[in-house]
Amino acid sequence: MEERVRSTMDNLRKNGFEVKFFDNIKEAKNDIIRQIQVDDTVGIGGSMTVFDMNIYEELKEKGINVFWHWKVPDEEKMQARNNADKAKIYITSTNAITEDGKLINMDGVGNRVSSMFYGHEKIYIIAGINKICKDYEGARNRIRNIAAPKNAERLKLDTPCTITGKCVDCSSPSRICNVEVILHKKPSNANVFIFLVNEELGY
């Protein structure tokens, strides 16, 4: 393991987070699935990392109640978000992890980021090592010029970054950078498990 990854994990632990390291996403997925009971409810927040790992489908196959607004038609998205908000377990990723052990996130609606700090018994945050940034400035740069433009492009939004790939701090009605949440340390009533994966995952 790279020294930079090791020290980031140490700092996440100093900030109160539970941290595990996996060589690949399959190992991380299997570890989470093993910890989920058949009568648990699971909410998922918008994340390409979680989308690509197919955990939604595997939990469904096991008969577990899983709620994810990405997997339902438009008219059911609000209900799916509300159900995910009330789930015992929440699974998502993070936009960035700073080397001093903080999680930096930007959201459009805010459901994903609010679930990272309140309302669930356990929160699993899965992230590739590509999400590690030197500091807050590096994290903001990553969000503004990598994560948000790619998400805007994926969603075919009418925002400047969809075309240029760069953030201009727009005022577009379709803007997806509305709510910034920083987890400086583990929130008091949240059990946050960070699963760091030795791969490039998500945006």
Ligand code: SF4
């Ligand atoms: S603020 Fe606007 S331009 Fe900047 S990344 Fe977000 S949506 Fe794109």
